[in-house]
Amino acid sequence: MSAVEAATHPTAANLPALRRISTRFFRSELLLIFGRRRNWAGMAVLAAVPLIIAIAVKVTAPRPGGGGPDFLSSITSNGLFVALAALAVELPLFLPLAVSAIAGDAVAGEANLGTLRNLLAVPVHRTRLLAVKYAAIVVFAVAATALIAAVGALAGLVLFGGGPLTLLSGVQVPFGTGLVRLVLVCGYIAACLAALGAVGLFVSTLTEQPIGATIATLIFAITSHILDAIPQLDWLHPYLISHYWMAFGDLLRSPIATTSIWPGLGSAAAYTLIFLAAAWARFSSRDITS
Amino acid sequence: MTVSSTPVAPASQPHPPGGRHGHDPAVRTFGLTKRFRSGQVAVDGIDLDVPAGSVYGFLGPNGSGKTTTIRMLLGLVGPTSGQHELLGHPMPAGAGTALARIGALVEGPAFHPYLSGRANLRRLDAADRHADPRTSAARIDEALERVGLLAAAQKRYRAYSLGMRQRLALAGVLLQPRDLLILDEPTNGLDPQGTREVRTLITELARDGATVMLSTHLLSEVEQICTHVGVMHVGRLVAQAPLTQLRADATARVRVESRQPSLAVETLRRFGLTEILVEGEIVTAVLGDVVADRDGGPEKLISALVEDGVPVRGFGVVTPDLEDVFVSLTGEGFDVSG
Ligand SMILES: Nc1ncnc2c1ncn2[C@@H]1O[C@H](COP(=O)(O)OP(=O)(O)O)[C@@H](O)[C@H]1O
Ligand SMILES: [Mg+2]
Numbered sequence: 001m002s003a004v005e006a007a008t009h010p011t012a013a014n015l016p017a018l019r020r021i022s023t024r025f026f027r028s029e030l031l032l033i034f035g036r037r038r039n040w041a042g043m044a045v046l047a048a049v050p051l052i053i054a055i056a057v058k059v060t061a062p063r064p065g066g067g068g069p070d071f072l073s074s075i076t077s078n079g080l081f082v083a084l085a086a087l088a089v090e091l092p093l094f095l096p097l098a099v100s101a102i103a104g105d106a107v108a109g110e111a112n113l114g115t116l117r118n119l120l121a122v123p124v125h126r127t128r129l130l131a132v133k134y135a136a137i138v139v140f141a142v143a144a145t146a147l148i149a150a151v152g153a154l155a156g157l158v159l160f161g162g163g164p165l166t167l168l169s170g171v172q173v174p175f176g177t178g179l180v181r182l183v184l185v186c187g188y189i190a191a192c193l194a195a196l197g198a199v200g201l202f203v204s205t206l207t208e209q210p211i212g213a214t215i216a217t218l219i220f221a222i223t224s225h226i227l228d229a230i231p232q233l234d235w236l237h238p239y240l241i242s243h244y245w246m247a248f249g250d251l252l253r254s255p256i257a258t259t260s261i262w263p264g265l266g267s268a269a270a271y272t273l274i275f276l277a278a279a280w281a282r283f284s285s286r287d288i289t290s
Numbered sequence: 291m292t293v294s295s296t297p298v299a300p301a302s303q304p305h306p307p308g309g310r311h312g313h314d315p316a317v318r319t320f321g322l323t324k325r326f327r328s329g330q331v332a333v334d335g336i337d338l339d340v341p342a343g344s345v346y347g348f349l350g351p352n353g354s355g356k357t358t359t360i361r362m363l364l365g366l367v368g369p370t371s372g373q374h375e376l377l378g379h380p381m382p383a384g385a386g387t388a389l390a391r392i393g394a395l396v397e398g399p400a401f402h403p404y405l406s407g408r409a410n411l412r413r414l415d416a417a418d419r420h421a422d423p424r425t426s427a428a429r430i431d432e433a434l435e436r437v438g439l440l441a442a443a444q445k446r447y448r449a450y451s452l453g454m455r456q457r458l459a460l461a462g463v464l465l466q467p468r469d470l471l472i473l474d475e476p477t478n479g480l481d482p483q484g485t486r487e488v489r490t491l492i493t494e495l496a497r498d499g500a501t502v503m504l505s506t507h508l509l510s511e512v513e514q515i516c517t518h519v520g521v522m523h524v525g526r527l528v529a530q531a532p533l534t535q536l537r538a539d540a541t542a543r544v545r546v547e548s549r550q551p552s553l554a555v556e557t558l559r560r561f562g563l564t565e566i567l568v569e570g571e572i573v574t575a576v577l578g579d580v581v582a583d584r585d586g587g588p589e590k591l592i593s594a595l596v597e598d599g600v601p602v603r604g605f606g607v608v609t610p611d612l613e614d615v616f617v618s619l620t621g622e623g624f625d626v627s628g
Contacts, residue, residue: 015467016421019420020419022419115402121364122389122417122418123386289366289367
């Protein structure tokens, strides 16, 4: 075909070549998640908790330790503990809720709007769509955790100061080491949440109702908490998704206690793999009739 | 009844090949069937053949299986049985290659309500690995301009009227050069002005070289812009032909009204008319070319009937229009408004 013809007949013959690696869709997905007002509101709630904790402790301090959660009593000694206390408080409900909302919306939200058919017709390969959706969920899990930690650390340092950190095992470490430990905690929690995100992504491929997928995922997490609290079911506990979540405190010992951390990461990896595989099996053959 | 129509776009000769497969039919299906889990057979063994360069009207009343067929073509829904090819690529193996050259609009517009029209197109473009990010902004504006939405590009999709939404969906199809457009009822919900604009746009795109497969429940739409038609009826493809052929097949009949129909029959038979039918006092027959214009045309029959002493109360020549043809195919009418 001559150049002249190509100009007058804009057929797809002169379609730009396929870009093997393109992050545009992934970035668009992030923009969708982090640009949405609903998610801003959710993240504002997540960020409010460390602020509330810091201010409440400041107003009522000083107070003898004991009784309350480990981290709360340590806050006055070092502001970094605000971040840890906030993470501990939000891990049972708020963080799973936030991740469930994003993951539940991932596929079901697009199906509900009908935009799923547009994306698939572009074409976006179904496996790629799931991969991008899951990657964005992971980014959100990391961001939500980091947001709480960052707001908590900042508020804590402003109100209570920093300096060397007394770990849970009683050993004192320099502030820098304390900060590294906080980052490790965030990483561990994000990995646990990413596993829940995989569950949510799977649920999201089952329905066209994003709210339904969110609620189902949250119920999955809460049921895990409940079963984990029933001693008679201790044989089941190691297999529950949330069983090792609170083990992040082990990262604040010296040396780091890994008896629960490694199983915790293993459990998260297993949940992630199993539910991603299930999501793929379901989604790659599903009829898109929305 | 007659359906007013603007001249049909000429069945243009095949356009320059859009690629290696340019001369293959744009869409071909072999016994494509979809039975939903409910047991409903939505599409029942259809053999579509959409020639390259055609504007193919995929005509059928609501619920006849058009959208389900299009979903199967695009790989959104897996066929229960049958195969299909798009632009010469067997599906689903060739989906990545074929779909990149296809612009599709399935069952009405669907976008993110809280994003602007432009942001919605940006997202579609971002998902396309064939799209050049450097030209993205220009292509998006060009597409918006083409459908007349540039002024409203910054508005949230939520605030768009149905007509604007439909146009945004068309703009999404126009982000890239396409060899084939599969458009599912693209004028649904548009006002007459918008309908006219969209039909003009489709005609332009076809002239520029794209094959268009257009699903519709409006016969008038097919008559106005299509070169070919495939007629769906409860999941079956009951007819498929170039429009000109269907028109030519629509044969004119004479209609004589008389108290003594048997006398009229005799006269008509003497002139060699065929398929003579008598219903009460009405006699009809295929006119054919037995009474050519140079012999006096059908009018000659009147004087002949009178000379033969047939008491004629009424006489006419009836040419069935496409609607009559389709009614005879499907046993039901089509919405001819719009
Ligand atoms: N997901 C589905 N499950 C069951 N039946 C369906 C589904 N989608 C469509 N149908 C049925 O299939 C038939 C064809 O529908 P459709 O393809 O939408 O027709 P059209 O687009 O011509 O109006 C209808 O009877 C419809 O009720
Ligand atoms: Mg339809």
